[in-house]
Amino acid sequence: MKTTSSNAQRLLRLFEQMRASKHSPAIARMHQLNLSFSHLRALHLLAAQPQLAMKDLAEQLCLTPPSVTALTRRLLAAGMIARQPHADDSRVALLSLTEPGRALLHEIYQDQLAGMERLLEGLSPDEQLLFIDLLERAVTTLHGPA
Numbered sequence: 103m104k105t106t107s108s109n110a111q112r113l114l115r116l117f118e119q120m121r122a123s124k125h126s127p128a129i130a131r132m133h134q135l136n137l138s139f140s141h142l143r144a145l146h147l148l149a150a151q152p153q154l155a156m157k158d159l160a161e162q163l164c165l166t167p168p169s170v171t172a173l174t175r176r177l178l179a180a181g182m183i184a185r186q187p188h189a190d191d192s193r194v195a196l197l198s199l200t201e202p203g204r205a206l207l208h209e210i211y212q213d214q215l216a217g218m219e220r221l222l223e224g225l226s227p228d229e230q231l232l233f234i235d236l237l238e239r240a241v242t243t244l245h246g247p248a
Contacts, residue, residue, distance in 0.1 A: 120221075126213030128206065135180045144173055145199065145207055148183060153196040155188070182206060 125133075132142065140163070147162050148154055154162075160170040174197060177183045182203035188194035199207075222230045 126210070126217065128209040128213045131206065131209070135182075136176060137180060137182070140173060141177055141182075142207075142210070144170075144177060145182060145203055148197055148199040149204065149207055153198045156195045156197060159197060177203070 132138075143163060144159060147159060156170055156174065157167060159174070160167045163170060163173075165173070174183060174185070178185055180202075181200060184198050184200050185195050186198075188196055222233070225233060
């Protein structure tokens with residue numbers, strides 16, 4: 103158990119080093135727009151569907167409707183999402199990702215992909231596969247049985 107604990111501490115330090123490394127241009131752009139990772143989570147959810155009701159977004163983010171209203175206000179101001187009333191129920195606000203929102207998500211994905219490529223560059227192809235296989239197994243254990 104002691105080995106697992108010390109390895110877990112070592113892993114935390116490594117994750118912290120990765121997080122503290124130079125931010126990508128896309129993340130810098132997010133900060134310029136005054137957007138947080140909560141905003142990014144909302145953008146990812148909106149990218150998965152053409153339109154989403156504010157209430158549904160609140161449920162998926164595990165936030166209260168007033169919190170989602172504040173969150174989406176900034177995304178609307180930054181031009182990352184659009185808001186329109188539901189065709190059948192004017193009390194329901196539907197949110198959708200705009201082209202600039204989609205472009206920001208794509209830019210972030212490309213930056214993350216480049217970062218993962220840099221991470222793997224120091225490993226041989228066999229080591230890369232082993233690393234990914236072990237990480238997948240660890241993530242499966244973390245999430246428990248399906």
